[in-house]
Amino acid sequence: MNFSESEESYYLYKEKGYEGEVNFDKWAVPLSVSEKMIFLNDVNLNQNNNHFQVDSFGFSSGTLHHFEVKNLEGDYSIDKGKWISPLGNPVKNPLIQVDKTETLINQLINNHSIPLTVKSHLILINPEFHLYNVPSNLPIVYPAQMNRFRNSLLHNSSKIRNADIRAAEKLLALNIGESNYSSVPKYRxxxxxxxxxxxxxxxxxxxxxxxxxxxxxxxxxxxxxxxxxxxxxxxxxxxxxxxxxxxxxxxxxxxxxxxxxxxxxxxxxxxxxxxxxxxxx
Ligand SMILES: [Zn+2]
Incomplete structure (x- = not known):
């Protein structure tokens, strides 16, 4: 069907996000085949009437890794805490989303007595991405760091334990499935x-x-x-x-x-x- 301009740009945005998630899954394969991490992808959760979506959870050695995957492309910069796109426009700061989601995850797992420590990572997966003026203490993994980041996860995680599997099952049970704000264009x-x-x-x-x-x-x-x-x-x-x-x-x-x-x-x-x-x- 023919899309309107806004439908088309929304669709392209979704497609790009999906591509990023697929590439993240490929990147994550060695972690799951070595049984160092269990992954739950595309999880929709509800904490106190706050619906939120997590791109990927990784369970390992008592840690719950929360991966937010972004497929941004081009040269971005940070100016007074704001993210600026390659065209010079301010865009949503993905770190704010990561922070917000982390808070909700912590509340949720506390409420359900899932004993895990949450670690969030903003994964910028597109090799054509660069960010200027970045403070060094942010939980960001850049394209050029992806392999070293995976190696450190492989190195620092022990084999999956029963407790990790139980925690993953508990969180999976809380998945509310397709979120109601995921929108498909109307068609006839x-x-x-x-x-x-x-x-x-x-x-x-x-x-x-x-x-x-x-x-x-x-x-x-x-x-x-x-x-x-x-x-x-x-x-x-x-x-x-x-x-x-x-x-x-x-x-x-x-x-x-x-x-x-x-x-x-x-x-x-x-x-x-x-x-x-x-x-x-
Ligand atoms: Zn064909």
């Missing part, structure tokens, strides 16, 4: 571009054939698999809309013959016959 069926999308790169297939071939990444996919995947995407986006051959035919866009769609639906779903409108479940 008729507003969305119809077609079939390559699972490898997200681009639309140009043409429907027995084997679909992506003109962008060269990925190949057997057509019934591609139709079935499109059906799953449709069901995910429109859980309340009935699954019919006509609807999926329209959704897939490039499939000429409705019968091709019907065969896939018949094979994978149960036909519900009704006099007015028959559909699949």
């Amino acid at each position: 069926f008729d507003e969305l571009r119809k077609g079939m999308v390559c699972p490898g790169c997200g681009e639309f297939y140009a043409e429907f054939k027995r084997v679909l071939c992506c003109g962008f990444c060269g990925g190949k996919e057997y057509s019934p698999d591609a139709i079935l995947r499109s059906v799953e995407e449709f069901r995910f986006l429109f859980p309340d809309v009935r699954l019919t051959t006509v609807k999926i035919h329209e959704w897939c866009g490039i499939v000429k013959d409705e019968r091709t769609i019907r065969i896939v639906l018949q094979k994978n779903f149960i036909y519900q016959k009704h006099s007015q409108c028959s559909y699949y479940i």
